[in-house]
Amino acid sequence: MHERLHAEEAIGPAAVSTGNLPPPGTVSALVREAHERYGAVADGTVADYIPALAKADPAWFGICVAGVNGQTFAIGEAALPFSIQSISKPFVFALVCEALGGGRARAAIGVNATGLPFNSVMAIELNGERTVNPMVNAGAIATTSLAPGANAEERWRFIREGLSRFAGRELAMDEEVYASEAATNQRNQGIARLLHGYGRMYCDPDEATDIYTRQCAVNVTARDLAVMGATLADGGVNPVTKERVLEPERCRRVLAVMATAGLYEQSGDWLYEIGLPGKSGVAGGIVAIAPGKGGLGVFSPPLDAAGNSVRGQLVTRFLSERLGLNLFASAPVG
Numbered sequence: 001m002h003e004r005l006h007a008e009e010a011i012g013p014a015a016v017s018t019g020n021l022p023p024p025g026t027v028s029a030l031v032r033e034a035h036e037r038y039g040a041v042a043d044g045t046v047a048d049y050i051p052a053l054a055k056a057d058p059a060w061f062g063i064c065v066a067g068v069n070g071q072t073f074a075i076g077e078a079a080l081p082f083s084i085q086s087i088s089k090p091f092v093f094a095l096v097c098e099a100l101g102g103g104r105a106r107a108a109i110g111v112n113a114t115g116l117p118f119n120s121v122m123a124i125e126l127n128g129e130r131t132v133n134p135m136v137n138a139g140a141i142a143t144t145s146l147a148p149g150a151n152a153e154e155r156w157r158f159i160r161e162g163l164s165r166f167a168g169r170e171l172a173m174d175e176e177v178y179a180s181e182a183a184t185n186q187r188n189q190g191i192a193r194l195l196h197g198y199g200r201m202y203c204d205p206d207e208a209t210d211i212y213t214r215q216c217a218v219n220v221t222a223r224d225l226a227v228m229g230a231t232l233a234d235g236g237v238n239p240v241t242k243e244r245v246l247e248p249e250r251c252r253r254v255l256a257v258m259a260t261a262g263l264y265e266q267s268g269d270w271l272y273e274i275g276l277p278g279k280s281g282v283a284g285g286i287v288a289i290a291p292g293k294g295g296l297g298v299f300s301p302p303l304d305a306a307g308n309s310v311r312g313q314l315v316t317r318f319l320s321e322r323l324g325l326n327l328f329a330s331a332p333v334g
Ligand SMILES: NC(=O)CC[C@H](N)C(=O)O
Pocket: 084, 085, 086, 087, 118, 119, 137, 181, 188, 213, 216, 280, 281, 282, 283, 307
């Protein structure tokens, strides 16, 4: 984890966790304060293993909080599109659980931490379950291979339309990012074929990798991420469109998997610092969910060594603390 997060920097009084977000004036002041406070942090590097991502401006910085009442609070580049990357993983897992039933999805994929980087091949070899969990590439490609549909086109439509329901607007793929990753993702192709060999791939492995690459190239904004997160916070109802996207009992399972493995080998550090289910993506997005309260989306491309947005983590920790979101921060009884 980034050393700034290790240094238990004072970030002001921690709010006591209550049933709601604080009043709108407080939330917007804290979102502004977070943007000012961390805007100058220059640590981290923009991902370049997907060549198209290297074009990102390290200065881009957007934050959005969305409450379960549908109110949003945004600042900076919160409307700038970027590819969702791994943040698609929990949402696609949610859609597949909804289509197949959570029990089947769990049995087919697994829900334990690997403790290893997101693209680890060792994790497949070391664990009897092979796929281990849907937040790392192996489990995520297997999850995508479970998407219902008679062919690749139908499976892709299922995923794109499902992600769009979480965001509450029609999402589209970034063709350049897709082409760039498709030309350079031999490692993911290898992972899918390895899983195929272990009987943990549920459609053609190359097809699954291609659809997974498409889902990672779907463009979102920090605001979209906040609304997608708020949908999970709201028991599966999109608080803006009011559409039920997911059943509540699946929602809590998806949040549990995010808490376990959403930040890969740094998921323990994240939970220790921030106390919320979250998910990162290599384009610089981070989503965090405060169940019953709302979702938080941050966009800032420079990443730490594990591939997690540096400013994204700092902002989430600050807002979790000051908005009283940490799930483990209960007030004393009596
Ligand atoms: N951590 C990520 O966001 C990785 C997603 C990326 N599409 C990959 O498979 O490498």
